Amino acid sequence: MLALAVALLMQATPGNPAPAHHPAAQSFEVLSRQADEARDAKRFGEALALYRKALKLRPGWADGLWEAGSIEYDQDQYKECSADFERLAALKPDQPPGWTMAGLCEYHFRDYNAALKSLLQAQQLGFKEGTELARAGRLHMALVLIKLNNFEKAITTLMELTRIDRKTPAIVVASGIAGLRQPWTPPEVPESERDKVFKLGDAMAAVMEQDSKEAMAKFDVVLRDYPDEPNVHFRYGAFLVTRDRERGIEEMGKTLALDPNHIPALVSLASVYLKRDQAPAARQYAEKAVKLAPGDFATHVILGKVLLDTDDGAGAVRELETAVRLAPASPESHFNLAAAYSKLGRKNDALREREEFRKLRKLTDPNEP
Numbered sequence: 001m002l003a004l005a006v007a008l009l010m011q012a013t014p015g016n017p018a019p020a021h022h023p024a025a026q027s028f029e030v031l032s033r034q035a036d037e038a039r040d041a042k043r044f045g046e047a048l049a050l051y052r053k054a055l056k057l058r059p060g061w062a063d064g065l066w067e068a069g070s071i072e073y074d075q076d077q078y079k080e081c082s083a084d085f086e087r088l089a090a091l092k093p094d095q096p097p098g099w100t101m102a103g104l105c106e107y108h109f110r111d112y113n114a115a116l117k118s119l120l121q122a123q124q125l126g127f128k129e130g131t132e133l134a135r136a137g138r139l140h141m142a143l144v145l146i147k148l149n150n151f152e153k154a155i156t157t158l159m160e161l162t163r164i165d166r167k168t169p170a171i172v173v174a175s176g177i178a179g180l181r182q183p184w185t186p187p188e189v190p191e192s193e194r195d196k197v198f199k200l201g202d203a204m205a206a207v208m209e210q211d212s213k214e215a216m217a218k219f220d221v222v223l224r225d226y227p228d229e230p231n232v233h234f235r236y237g238a239f240l241v242t243r244d245r246e247r248g249i250e251e252m253g254k255t256l257a258l259d260p261n262h263i264p265a266l267v268s269l270a271s272v273y274l275k276r277d278q279a280p281a282a283r284q285y286a287e288k289a290v291k292l293a294p295g296d297f298a299t300h301v302i303l304g305k306v307l308l309d310t311d312d313g314a315g316a317v318r319e320l321e322t323a324v325r326l327a328p329a330s331p332e333s334h335f336n337l338a339a340a341y342s343k344l345g346r347k348n349d350a351l352r353e354r355e356e357f358r359k360l361r362k363l364t365d366p367n368e369p
Contacts (some may be wrong), residue, residue: 027057028054028057028058028061031050031053031054031057032050032051032054032061032064034050035047035050035051035054035064035067036067038050039067039071044071044074044075047067047071048068048071048072048075051064051067051068051071052068055068059087060091062088062091062092065084065085065087065088065091066088066097066098066101068081068084069081069084069085069088069101069105070101072084072105073101073104073105073108076108078105078106078108078109079109081101081105082102082105082106082109082111082114085098085099085101085102085105086102086118088101088102089102089118089121094125095125096121096122096125096126096127096128096134096137097122097128097133099118099119099121099122099125100118100119100122100127100128100133100134100136100137101133102118103115103116103117103118103119103122103137103140103141103144104136104137104140106118107140107143107144112144112147112148113148115140115144116141116144116145116148119137119140119141119144120141120363122137123137123138123141124363135161135165138157138160138161138164139158139161139170139171139174141157142154142155142157142158142161142174142178143174143185143186145157145178146174146177146178146182146183146184146185147183147185148183149181149183151178151179151181152264154174154178155175155178155179155204158171158174158175158178158205158208159208162205162208162209163208163209163210167205167208167209170186171201171205171208172198172201172202172205173186173189173197173198173201174186174201175200175201175204175205175208176196176197176198176199176200176201176202176204177189177197177201179200179201179204179231179232179235180193180196180197180200180229180231181231181264195225196222196225196226196229196232199218199221199222199225199226200222200226200231200232200235202218202222203215203218203219203221203222203235203236203239204235206218207239212243215239219235219236219239223236228258229258230254230255230256230258230259230262230265231255233251233252233254233255233258234251234252234255234262234264234265234268236251237249237250237251237252237254237255237265237268238268241268241272245272245276248272249269249272252265252268252269252272253269256269261292263289263292263293263296263298263299266285266286266288266289266292266299267285267286267289267298267299267302269281269282269285270282270283270285270286270289270302270303270306271302271305273285274302274305274306274309279306279309279310282302282306282309283303283306283307283310286299286302286303286306287303289302289303290303290319295326296326297322297323297324297326297327297330297333298323300319300320300322300323300326301319301320301323301330301332301333301336303319304316304317304318304319304320304323304336304337304340305336307319308336308339308340308343313340313343313344314344316336316340316343317337317340317341317344320333320336320337320340321337323336323337324337324353329360329363330360331357331360331361334353334354334356334357334360335353335354335357337353338350338351338353338354338357341353
């Protein structure tokens, strides 16, 4: 290349300078045009090869990364599309589509922690509501949370998706899996569990649509068909407790009769009794939950709240500091720890925890002030 440049300069005369040549730039223009033409003609393998060649010449070509990543995604090349969309997200960190697509690729590549990180970033930016990509992003966030055993957060995410958009079969299936508290993706559901997943998910989706009459009818069906499934009783109890507290408590009791170590039922009953100003009853459920699941931050949160309610500020701080250590990204943990510090007169500590709560709440819900 250097010899060629020297030769061209020597051939040029002062009155007729040699035209500037940019072989790489010309090659990029040709390759990018050919790639687009192949894509439009649905010759996707050829288009992908051309996009990759063009990207070698211009690595920061955002449109090329999007097109190459999209073709790779459609062809199930999830490792490759993960890399391309991660590069796109790094180029345009304030735009959600790159983060969303990176998360979808990482989900299919089974890198669930990376997928959750990407999708949380897209959520913080606001997805692009009303688009198919936003719907896919929210659904896959729920599926990732299920795989990571964060079932309640997955259900909350599915509820948000249903209320923003509409109920779909995919939401029904994801809800049923989360309701059964199993870390399955939809294709991983055993054949023997599919009917249960669908019926429970259908009842839960009716709750998400705020159709109480339909939800009651569908819960009647799933309870009739699966009376010995503790998670069915738990989900029914969770539905009832805001409408008919006594019947909700009864269903939680049935859950514990079938599975005495059902942590969410213990935590829920502790919360219900705490709201009824029945701290001794709440405490027995909360203490049992902590004993059975000391690594679950939610058990320490509820016990901390019970202890705070019974004027055991030091005990509350101990439990809530444990909750924060176990789940530093949980806004709830920081909020309750701030209340405990405040009760003990630790103003600076309380202020720090309130600030952390506000920051985390903003991250998990961009619509919060």
